[in-house]
Amino acid sequence: MVRCHGADPQGLSRHRARGFGPAGGFPINKLFLFVFSLFFLSGAASAAALRVTGLQLGLNAGLTRLVVEADGPLNGSLSAAADGLGLVLTLSQARWDAAVPSSRAAGLVAGLGLPVDSAGQVSLGIDLVEPAVVERAFRLPPQGTVGDRLVIDLRPADPQAWQAAFAAPVSLPLAGSADILPPPPVSPGRLRLVVLDPGHGGQDPGAISAAGRYEKDVTLAIARAVATRLRQTHRYRVLMTREADRFIRLGDRVALARRHEADLFLSIHADSLAADRATRGASVYVRADDASDTDAEALALRENRADQLAEGAPARDVNEVVAILLDLASRDTGRLSSRFAGLLTASLGHRLTLRHNALRAANFKVLSAPDIPSALLELGYLSNPADEALLFSDAGRAELAEGVVAAIDRFFGVDDR
Structure with missing residues (x-):
């Protein structure tokens, strides 16, 4: 798991060795303000990021369901992995603050990768058993001790449908299905x-x-x-x-x-x-x-x-x-x-x-x-x-x-x- 923590404390000693101290051309009060501002900005960014507090993988009526829990409403995207064998879930303005996901398989998912924190977002690899697309993705509000949840349901797809669905990243949550138009409505009273x-x-x-x-x-x-x-x-x-x-x-x-x-x-x-x-x-x-x-x-x-x-x-x-x-x-x-x-x-x-x-x-x-x-x-x-x-x-x-x-x-x- 990789985390970005802003300024590296060891960076200060490296700067001083290269002349960024009293003997150098960078005044100590300005150096203090500079380092303080880096930590302040890093802290502000961390404060703005939502904490991802849990992740569950399972089945729901045959669909493969991934549930991501956080301390606020999450946004993200799903994209095709570079090797063409899976997906990458990216959660924007978020940081990982949960246990490492279990590697157990469920449904269409063969396994989950390690979460990676980078540039204010979390990325998670999803290995697939066979091609799958998003049937739906929606948010659930907090309930009791459970926080906000982003729910992602995957269904099987043929390879052509998989390629079409992930020709570009799919934004989450969805208003409808990811890769299709819904069936046309019927006139009132018609079955x-x-x-x-x-x-x-x-x-x-x-x-x-x-x-x-x-x-x-x-x-x-x-x-x-x-x-x-x-x-x-x-x-x-x-x-x-x-x-x-x-x-x-x-x-x-x-x-x-x-x-x-x-x-x-x-x-x-x-x-x-x-x-x-x-x-x-x-x-x-x-x-x-x-x-x-x-x-x-x-x-x-x-x-x-x-x-x-x-x-x-x-x-x-x-x-x-x-x-x-x-x-x-x-x-x-x-x-x-x-x-x-x-x-x-x-x-x-x-x-x-x-x-x-x-x-x-x-x-x-x-x-x-x-x-x-x-x-x-x-x-x-x-x-x-x-x-x-x-x-x-x-x-x-x-x-x-x-x-x-x-x-x-x-x-x-x-x-x-």
Whole structure:
């Protein structure tokens, strides 16, 4: 820990040895006033700085929460670390007056660096497990023996969203989310429309488990559970792209959501690895021309091939897909999709097992609506016995539904701090 204390007392002897005493050209009374003024200014600066008295790291509803306590309301910023592997928290007009933070990990944070006092501000390195952005940052007033607090909530993000969010330092606290515009408001009396898209169906079974159970069945069952839970809140209308075991082309799923002017589109899938029964865990995807990794790219290719099962597909469908891809000029929609995907990843990670780097990106046709925030949820691996048991159980479906609804609520601002 490095502190700046103003004038160095040893500096006086060095000055005298070089002639800054009675034998030199600098009168002793002026030297006294000079040194006194340095200490006075240093003391004034220290008095003006807020004392940071505590720091806590933990989880809040799946989001990674950092709470900084001080003897007054703090301002600061978050910026990308020079090595691109973390963040730097800078607290302005502050000085560190607390114990050294614990190095334990929590959520998206792998560890905290040592606080550094310099030039009237405190800097603290934050090592990340995976890319993360600020979902929100707000102040809480003193309460009892607890002082003012700056609360910072981090959520997962794909690498592109991380780079965009920290292209410049993010000022704290925030009025809203750091890297996106909020969802547009709805007219009075109108409920937001959520479109749920159970993957596969009909002649397309999707992935098949070791026990011979089909992806198309589990996606429909979980979509129904989510729809029921959403309707119970009385905050949403719900539309499902299929209510039964029937095949629907990918372009038709997107077109349905656009025709009804959906506020959110969630496609629900599961995966399977024939030669691998160990890999398990849920993951969430957003659309990107370039996949985040080879696994994501391979998954998108498998899911996009579903349309090949349709016989006699009219040429206009191809034209519609091309038009949609060319129409992907809405940057706000992409940012909203990334935000929802991050909230969904955080919410599910609070409840069940996730894959490493669970938030990914690939070129999914079903996520191609240019005007609807969209994400694809991979529930887990039917080739893994634990995932299969979870997904085909009533308790597992209920837990998944709660996690999805919690993320949708937070995305649309139905949120308690």
